[in-house]
Amino acid sequence: MPITRRDFFVKTIQGLAVVAAPVALGAFLESCKSNITGPTGASLQTVQGTLSNGIVTVNIDSASPLYNIGGVATVKYSSGSLLVDHPSANVYNALSAICTHQGCSVDNYDSSTSNFVCTCHNSRFAVDGGVVTGPASAPLPKYKTEFTNGQLKITL
Ligand code: FES
Numbered sequence: 001m002p003i004t005r006r007d008f009f010v011k012t013i014q015g016l017a018v019v020a021a022p023v024a025l026g027a028f029l030e031s032c033k034s035n036i037t038g039p040t041g042a043s044l045q046t047v048q049g050t051l052s053n054g055i056v057t058v059n060i061d062s063a064s065p066l067y068n069i070g071g072v073a074t075v076k077y078s079s080g081s082l083l084v085d086h087p088s089a090n091v092y093n094a095l096s097a098i099c100t101h102q103g104c105s106v107d108n109y110d111s112s113t114s115n116f117v118c119t120c121h122n123s124r125f126a127v128d129g130g131v132v133t134g135p136a137s138a139p140l141p142k143y144k145t146e147f148t149n150g151q152l153k154i155t156l
Pocket residue numbers: 099100101102103104118119120121122123134135136
């Protein structure tokens with residue numbers, strides 16, 4: 001049975017739909033991924049640190065956002081920044097502030113969940129650096145800390 005012009009036209013349109021639909025769906029999902037919305041917490045306060053011989057030193061006095069237990073802040077130093085929290089007496093955690101997804105600065109903190117938040121695509125990280133929600137899939141690197149006499153030393 002010969003194919004009519006109409007049959008040819010219908011089959012061509014069906015074929016294009018089969019090819020185009022997944023492409024359009026993929027583009028739609030990708031656009032949604034970069035527009036995820038949700039609570040991002042608040043911008044972290046910044047504390048200045050000094051880098052010397054691979055160690056960032058931060059003076060923590062009663063005016064510092066890191067003084068009280070539960071305090072969190074971004075520690076900036078000459079060539080980068082770190083996320084620091086103070087979970088208990090004389091204990092501090094320090095994490096890289098560079099998001100493992102696409103390299104944005106992680107600079108927000110959601111106190112309701114104790115998550116650091118990267119506002120570029122809304123990845124969330126626990127205070128130990130672990131991924132809570134992506135798109136990031138790798139944890140934030142963690143650094144060794146030592147606190148004595150009001151000074152926090154973070155070894156990079
Ligand atoms: S760079 Fe994409 S979530 Fe941080």
